Amino acid sequence: MKEALIQKEVLILDGLCAGFPARRGEVRVLDHVSLSVPKGKITGLVGESGCGKSMTARAVMNLIRHPGRVTGGRILLEGRDLLSMRKKERRMLQGREMAMIFQDPMSSLNPVMKVGKQVDEAVLVHEHVTHAEAKRRTLEMLEAAGVPDPERRYHSYPHQLSGGLRQRIMIAMAMVCRPKLLIADEPTTALDVTVEAQILDLMKEMSAKGTAVLLISHNLGAIARVCDDVSVMYAGKIVEQADICTLFDRPRHPYTRGLLSAVSSLRDGSEVLSVIPGHVPNLARLPAGCSFSPRCSCRGKECMEKTPEMREISPGHRIRCLWEEPGKKPGEKELETEGLAAE
Ligand SMILES: Nc1ncnc2c1ncn2[C@@H]1O[C@H](COP(=O)(O)OP(=O)(O)OP(=O)(O)O)[C@@H](O)[C@H]1O
Numbered sequence: 001m002k003e004a005l006i007q008k009e010v011l012i013l014d015g016l017c018a019g020f021p022a023r024r025g026e027v028r029v030l031d032h033v034s035l036s037v038p039k040g041k042i043t044g045l046v047g048e049s050g051c052g053k054s055m056t057a058r059a060v061m062n063l064i065r066h067p068g069r070v071t072g073g074r075i076l077l078e079g080r081d082l083l084s085m086r087k088k089e090r091r092m093l094q095g096r097e098m099a100m101i102f103q104d105p106m107s108s109l110n111p112v113m114k115v116g117k118q119v120d121e122a123v124l125v126h127e128h129v130t131h132a133e134a135k136r137r138t139l140e141m142l143e144a145a146g147v148p149d150p151e152r153r154y155h156s157y158p159h160q161l162s163g164g165l166r167q168r169i170m171i172a173m174a175m176v177c178r179p180k181l182l183i184a185d186e187p188t189t190a191l192d193v194t195v196e197a198q199i200l201d202l203m204k205e206m207s208a209k210g211t212a213v214l215l216i217s218h219n220l221g222a223i224a225r226v227c228d229d230v231s232v233m234y235a236g237k238i239v240e241q242a243d244i245c246t247l248f249d250r251p252r253h254p255y256t257r258g259l260l261s262a263v264s265s266l267r268d269g270s271e272v273l274s275v276i277p278g279h280v281p282n283l284a285r286l287p288a289g290c291s292f293s294p295r296c297s298c299r300g301k302e303c304m305e306k307t308p309e310m311r312e313i314s315p316g317h318r319i320r321c322l323w324e325e326p327g328k329k330p331g332e333k334e335l336e337t338e339g340l341a342a343e
């Protein structure tokens, strides 16, 4: 049974902690983050700026910048613990089985090398194939990533391409070795809405072919469009986890509710930039009790004293909140969020 679970879950983060050294001890930027990314599904990770989304991705890819480091927990790729394996073994596994795309493709593409050659390199580094075979694979992948006229684009330099095309090249590069896991960190932030929709559709196709995708975004619209499951993060902790319909129809954590009502205000056309009062706390000086309590309209005295643990309120739906009826004061009506997931 456990075997079967591990097979289905390509990536499991189990109590992952990470931090940076500070004058007094350490600033913890990931605090017992647990989530899983199953094969053939898109798992969303959402939260305001600075909550730890990119740190989570970087921890998995072993890309946390010095002096930051993972300080605890486990990262399992198909059941293999990445943190306890030898560096060389982890590097090999990472190149072959995991890939990541970043928000700004320009920072990851080599400006003085033809984009086709860069995708070729990705194949040549990990597989023993001829240059001709690598090029064939590249052209096939550029086509699959929706790059028009791949033969011509193969010879372009990054600056000759639009932002959307550069992101497609990055996706082609990430996918050309058919990784089991794709981590996409804000892959559509720099793009206009039409291109964003195309890139998201492409992710959906990739996941339908079996890739496990972790999609990081602060854009709930993008998350609603393609994700199967979502984890909501606040100040380095996961605060709510559910499948997409449950999260959008029945959000329970006051933070998730705040994020969702911000989206519905924007959809109404009312110029509301943030309907959650206050801002993300400084991780070096977190408030006592629940980290969200200073901004939470539902907080009680206990919330400022006791740190809530994650608990399951229905199968697959977990929240980190002390309220018995989280996000709902006695007598308060349910927030109107239904229908968002469908759009
Ligand atoms: N080098 C560093 N030293 C200390 N703290 C850092 C360092 N790099 C990142 N952090 C802290 O780690 C926290 C998480 O950052 P992270 O980049 O993961 O946020 P994010 O959720 O990806 O935000 P965004 O939506 O803006 O990309 C932030 O509070 C940030 O201040």
Ligand SMILES: [Mg+2]
Binding pocket: 053, 054, 055, 185
């Ligand atoms: Mg980020």
